[in-house]
Amino acid sequence: MTVDAVIFDWGGTLTPWHDIDLVAQWAAYARAYDPSDDGLAQRLATAEVSLWREQQASRGANGTGTLDHVFASCGVDTTQARHGAALASYLAAWDPHTLADPDARPVLEGLRQAGVRVGVLSNTLWPRWHHEAVFSRDGLAPFIDAAVYSSEIPVAKPHADAFHAAIAALGATPERTVFVGDRPWDDVHGAQQAGMRAILIPHSRLGDQAVDVDVTPDAVAMRLGDVLAIVLSWRTSA
């Protein structure tokens, strides 16, 4: 069976894993939204973590939610002008942590040159426009045929419907699509359950985000750049 499409996870896959202090990230928001509210950053971080725990507990069936769910649960008024400025500060605080892996562009470009369609499927609270800005900043946007973000759909990885949404967006089929990700459960297990082959990039320090799962990836890429040769070998051996 050959390969028509490759779908990449984003965090920890197209962009290298960083250990993040969520309270520090939300402090950038809180300083701009209401500097007198000492507990706001902590409450926002706690609300975000509870959304991720819900995603994990529901196996993606309930999705991830969005940043607006975080704001609503903390009583933030997103119609205020200061919210827009605070959101910009928050996203800017993430900039150093969202830079593309140096291998990303050559891999995506190489796949496209080989006639393989390229997609992205990310579990994310962020809006599409921010992900697209990040991809444009790092020169990846021209090489991505379709992207599906959990912030826009009712499910999330590892739910099969999330993978099938990304496959459909590429006009592909599961058995001829490869998924690349850094999480054994959300990415590898999820993709294989959805009928895809899965490549694991095993460097992310998942810590308490790790789910214990007995899974065997179809291949392991010790660096993102190795994905190109793996996929091309599956194509020629079809």
Ligand SMILES: [Mg+2]
């Ligand atoms: Mg990831």
